[in-house]
Amino acid sequence: MGIIKKFYITKFKKERPKIELKNISLSFGKRQILDNITLTVREGEICGMLGPNGVGKSTIFNLITGLLKPNFGSIYIDKKKINNVPIYKRALDFKISIVPQSGGVFSDLTCYQNLNAIADLVVREKKNKTFEVEKMISKFELDAVKNIKAKYLSGGQKKRVCIAMALLSNPKVVLMDEPFQGLDLLSTSYLQETIVNLQTEDNNRCCIISDHAAADLLKISDRAIILANKKVIAHGPPKELIKDESAKSLYFGDTFNIN
Numbered sequence: 001m002g003i004i005k006k007f008y009i010t011k012f013k014k015e016r017p018k019i020e021l022k023n024i025s026l027s028f029g030k031r032q033i034l035d036n037i038t039l040t041v042r043e044g045e046i047c048g049m050l051g052p053n054g055v056g057k058s059t060i061f062n063l064i065t066g067l068l069k070p071n072f073g074s075i076y077i078d079k080k081k082i083n084n085v086p087i088y089k090r091a092l093d094f095k096i097s098i099v100p101q102s103g104g105v106f107s108d109l110t111c112y113q114n115l116n117a118i119a120d121l122v123v124r125e126k127k128n129k130t131f132e133v134e135k136m137i138s139k140f141e142l143d144a145v146k147n148i149k150a151k152y153l154s155g156g157q158k159k160r161v162c163i164a165m166a167l168l169s170n171p172k173v174v175l176m177d178e179p180f181q182g183l184d185l186l187s188t189s190y191l192q193e194t195i196v197n198l199q200t201e202d203n204n205r206c207c208i209i210s211d212h213a214a215a216d217l218l219k220i221s222d223r224a225i226i227l228a229n230k231k232v233i234a235h236g237p238p239k240e241l242i243k244d245e246s247a248k249s250l251y252f253g254d255t256f257n258i259n
């Protein structure tokens, strides 16, 4: 199964920023994690976020959703400063969905019940609820396990349930924290297609995706950023990024390639 990415957004003139982090610094106690980070993710873009363990990728997602507040700096969505906007309002007003790095499902509910619980909240037309849930079950090939409690699902199946839950609300901003983790080869390929389709279906939707499967992620990213040593050390389209000297020395190494 090949990835059909019809276009890369960087070839287009569209430059409208969707999410901006400006001069963000964040410490946990005395330990500084992010040091004066500035980054922009554009409307319609699939942006990859790469960096070693503990560099602050999940922390950046938490700053965008509102789970964490920065010590310094500003966060904007659609050019509106949102530092003081509460989590629920960010989710509703800007249609943000997140696939968290871990957890994200109700362990004692079945796969179907998990999706149904989210559909209760996010599907506006109640008569469409069952249809939307069934659509996700079929889309993510969860039919065989739909009546199994989430705690008994395999790692990859659980991940697929989380992704399906995040997409039920038809989000405008999709944040995915290690969505490829635990997926088998075909599921990885299928998820890549799903993400590319998210962009094709709605070319204003933006996706920020963090993962250690760098090649799988870069294959579908319009642009990516590399974090290291508390900073953004490189950013750009994948083909340029992998040639960047800082990115090579601090993250990719000399032999990494994408095709």
Ligand SMILES: Nc1ncnc2c1ncn2[C@@H]1O[C@H](COP(=O)(O)OP(=O)(O)OP(=O)(O)O)[C@@H](O)[C@H]1O
Pocket: 028, 033, 051, 052, 053, 054, 055, 056, 057, 058, 059, 060, 101
């Ligand atoms: N609530 C917290 N309290 C204290 N330290 C924290 C907290 N959350 C995160 N950290 C620390 O912040 C750093 C960044 O964590 P984060 O989870 O953002 O890393 P990451 O880049 O997502 O790593 P990984 O690739 O392993 O998922 C880590 O050193 C972590 O221990």
Ligand SMILES: [Mg+2]
Pocket: 057, 058, 059, 101, 177
């Ligand atoms: Mg993380």
